[in-house]
Amino acid sequence: MTKRWDYLHEKISHHLQFIYADVVTSTPIGELATELMNTIGLNQEDDIVIPEPHRNYWDEQDIVMITYGDSVINEHESPLFTLFRFLHTYCKNTVNKVHILPFFPFSSDDGFSVINYSSVNESLGTWSDVHRIAAEYGLMFDLVINHCSSRSMWFDNFIKGEGPGSDFFLTADPTADLTDVTRPRTSPLLRETETANGTQHVWCTFSHDQVDFDFRNPKVLITFIQIIKHYIDNGAKLFRLDAVAFLWKIIGTKCINLPQTHEVIRLMRTLIEHVDPSIIIITETNIPNRENLTYFGNANEAHAIYNFSLPPLLVNTMVTGDCTYLKSWMMSMPPAQNGTTYFNFIASHDGIGLRPAEGLLSDEEIGTLVQSMQNFGGRISWRSSEHGQQKPYEINITLFDAMQGTVKGPDKFQVDRFLCAHAMMLGMEGIPGLYIHSLLGTSNDYDKVANTGQNRSINRKRWDYSELESQLDSPYSQHHKVLTRLSQLIRIRKAQEAFHPNATQFTLQLGPSLFGYWRQSLNRRQSIFCISNVTDEEQSILLSDLNLIGTDNWIDLITRDQIEDVLGFVQLKPYQTVWLSNMDYEEYRKSQ
Incomplete structure (x- = not known):
């Protein structure tokens, strides 16, 4: 057993201890960690990839x-x-x-x-x-993780009370107080379902055809x-975690953005990045902005x-x-x-x-x-x-x-x-x-x-x-x-x-009619002033307000017009955008 495997096993066990702290599980945490590692292909006899922290696996080429x-x-x-x-x-x-x-x-x-x-x-x-x-494009797969179809084999087995999936779904007492639960839809939260084990009330965050898993x-x-x-074996290079904010539910809470949900994402990140560090995880969390930002965690x-x-x-x-x-x-x-x-x-x-x-x-x-x-x-x-x-x-x-x-x-x-x-x-x-x-x-x-x-x-x-x-x-x-x-x-x-997605960005103060921001490359060689007229009337930019460096050559990357006077004006037609860059014109022509 390699030291890297031991370290990773301990890290995954730590994730699991947090996730299941209030849940009685039949499998010991250490055994569960081993099973998850083996499932994703991290075996004791193999070399374990150590991901480089804070590395950007993307650049300005990515669309x-x-x-x-x-x-x-x-x-x-x-x-x-x-x-x-x-x-x-x-x-x-x-x-x-x-x-x-x-x-x-x-x-x-x-x-x-x-x-x-x-x-x-x-x-x-x-x-x-x-x-x-997938052979020619980086392919993003959806991981529909909160729920599945009521017509799936798993839900059929839930109704029958036996077989794979028979214990996969979340049920609740219809008399419980569920008024605090955050709902993205107007349909009733619980679906009454007749099963071999009697009437069950299945949790359905989105629709009664979309039955929620019990993580x-x-x-x-x-x-x-x-x-x-x-999915990785079939070409996935990006994962979109669909509706992941709703993954963990605790009655008496809003049942969204719970700590266990964040820890499950951290666990998945740990497993995936030790298989292939370049695979990107994107969370689909259609929630207020402040809550959305928490899904970065601490990188x-x-x-x-x-x-x-x-x-x-x-x-x-x-x-x-x-x-x-x-x-x-x-x-x-x-x-x-x-x-x-x-x-x-x-x-x-x-x-x-x-x-x-x-x-x-x-x-x-x-x-x-x-x-x-x-x-x-x-x-x-x-x-x-x-x-x-x-x-x-x-x-x-x-x-x-x-x-x-x-x-x-x-x-x-x-x-x-x-x-x-x-x-x-x-x-x-x-x-x-x-x-x-x-x-x-x-x-x-x-x-x-x-x-x-x-x-x-x-x-x-x-x-x-x-x-x-x-x-x-x-x-x-x-x-x-x-x-x-x-x-x-x-x-x-x-x-x-x-x-570059991580290049410096500052917002410009140009009034309500002109939306502008400044980008600077990571190596500080290039600056771009991005300014858009968001109105149906012509607007003027006083270039002295931008503090363009007079010794640089400035060009609008979109029109290819050179800026002759850094203290002059640029007139913007309705809904026109300029990308003013300090790139040399001949260098710009070569890049095109």
Whole structure:
């Protein structure tokens, strides 16, 4: 038994002692630690990898595309092969990582109610299709860890009272006081289920088809470590821990963000990074900003956290023409220490979450934002508050249609406003994630909403590949314009050292109409001033306010215009962004 193995075994045992401190387990902690290590492939006779602390396994080249396995389909071939074809044809020089949303057999919630964690949904393709994508792109897998489908074999066995999974699910006494439990949905928390052991009331955080696991049972933890190992073996380089904030429940608490949940993430991090230190864990915690930040731990939990407050604040900025709240939030965000980073996004398969805006926007301001999005064809999903009130949970709308206009109504600046929003996000500290329907400038899909009855379907269009090709090949289509201009921005971003996810960032004070921040590369060779006009009127920047170093040569990376007078003005058109860099012009031309 090697010293490294002994050390790791002791560390894992420490995690387990914390997790199960108040739980009686049939397996001693030391034996459980050994089983978890063996399950993920850390054997006594093998050399144990020692991860380098605070190392960044990412840089300015990293761009993640978020997509369903069947967002693009083509007759007579598997959707996952069509997705590979799309990536190879249209994203080869822009995207290097791909988050394929759950591609496993499922019963509801477009994949997030998993029936079988170990196989690929036959309607999407096979593991060979997944491997083809993983060979060329860093692949993010969803670990749907809080719940599974009520149609899974495990839940069938729970009902029968025997077999694997029969003891995997959380039940509660319906007479217990559950009023403090945080709910992201309005459906009843408990599902009454007839089983061989009598009537059981199964905990369902999200829907009655999504039955919650009981992680107090170590068998559930062991099973998920088996799943993680299976995903790593099949090409996973990033893990998205779905709805992980709800993982551990204790009646009498809010049942969210509990210490045991954080410790389970730390345990998974310890196991995964000793198998492959370059694998990245991202926590999907759609919660208020201050709570979200805790999932970094001390650089020992998530490598990256979703920047959930960014979408509502950025959309609010664009429709009001006032960046005050976005700027205040950005100033309050702590720099991510090395070994951690933010995962920035402004559109996803779900919608624009509003809980992360709580405490940042007032109820009245959220109401105005909601009304504006409804005016642009958006739908609203609701949740129940602690006091039983109905509150808006998220806005369901494509980002392209969210940018139709302002609080004053639709206008002619939709494409420019949409691109401005992405330019603001692309320059920020963190790794950018772009939803496929943002790359394509997709509009609201009302037919799909009508067919499914689900608000979220509005932003989950399934493109026919030949139709999409026709649109992308037409210079007059919104889809061609958006993909072409977004791809240009991405390529520029990837060439700048100062856009490293952990490069220094400072917020600029330029008034409510101009949103600006300064980035400096880790080696301090490059500075970039990122400034966006968030209004529908022209704005001027007095360059002396930026204190540009007069001995440097300054250039706008986007327009390629050189700055001749560092004490002069730069005029910004409505929704124009400039990236002013001290890069030499000839050096810039070579980088392009």
